[in-house]
Amino acid sequence: xxxxxxxxxxxxxxxxxxxxxxxxxxxxxxxxxxxxxxxxxxxxxxxxxxxxxxxxxxxxxxxxxxxxxxxxxxxxxxxxxxxxxxxxxxxxxxxxxxxxxxxxxxxxxxxxxxxxxxxxxxxxxxxxxxxxxxxxxxxxxxxxxxxxxxxxxxxxxxxxxxxxxxxxxxxxxxxxxx
Numbered sequence: 001x002x003x004x005x006x007x008x009x010x011x012x013x014x015x016x017x018x019x020x021x022x023x024x025x026x027x028x029x030x031x032x033x034x035x036x037x038x039x040x041x042x043x044x045x046x047x048x049x050x051x052x053x054x055x056x057x058x059x060x061x062x063x064x065x066x067x068x069x070x071x072x073x074x075x076x077x078x079x080x081x082x083x084x085x086x087x088x089x090x091x092x093x094x095x096x097x098x099x100x101x102x103x104x105x106x107x108x109x110x111x112x113x114x115x116x117x118x119x120x121x122x123x124x125x126x127x128x129x130x131x132x133x134x135x136x137x138x139x140x141x142x143x144x145x146x147x148x149x150x151x152x153x154x155x156x157x158x159x160x161x162x163x164x165x166x167x168x169x170x171x172x173x174x175x176x177x178x
């Protein structure tokens with residue numbers, strides 16, 4: 001356990017740096033548009049008010065039907081923070097490893113273990129969001145994942161030396177475009 005807030009912040013920042021470095025292994029994946037947000041919906045991961053309901057309205061994520069996106073990278077980072085996926089599993093693509101880890105995560109948290117990340121799964125995960133100024137953090141079972149709920153409630157992650165918005169409809173993170 002850290003005895004100093006500064007040490008905790010350094011550890012949290014180090015976790016983000018590791019996450020960004022691992023995400024550089026993103027692989028290309030062609031997929032139908034099942035997970036694409038409707039045209040009238042912002043294409044960003046957003047939240048407002050209480051953290052616990054921030055992610056329950058994000059697009060469905062599932063095997064074989066979700067295009068690569070920053071949102072998938074976020075979900076994979078949550079699985080990593082909880083110890084269900086290795087850092088090398090953060091690929092920004094909803095692959096078989098992500099589906100299997102999601103099913104195990106869901107079963108261990110008393111949810112229907114269908115491997116699809118929808119309102120119930122995202123909602124359960126969002127209950128672990130906490131304010132840890134200057135960040136919003138996902139307090140995982142193994143690691144804390146620092147994020148930031150920025151202007152307009154748009155979630156950001158530290159990427160390529162700065163905070164960068166998380167898209168639900170595209171891969172924009174520098175670490176995923178390599």
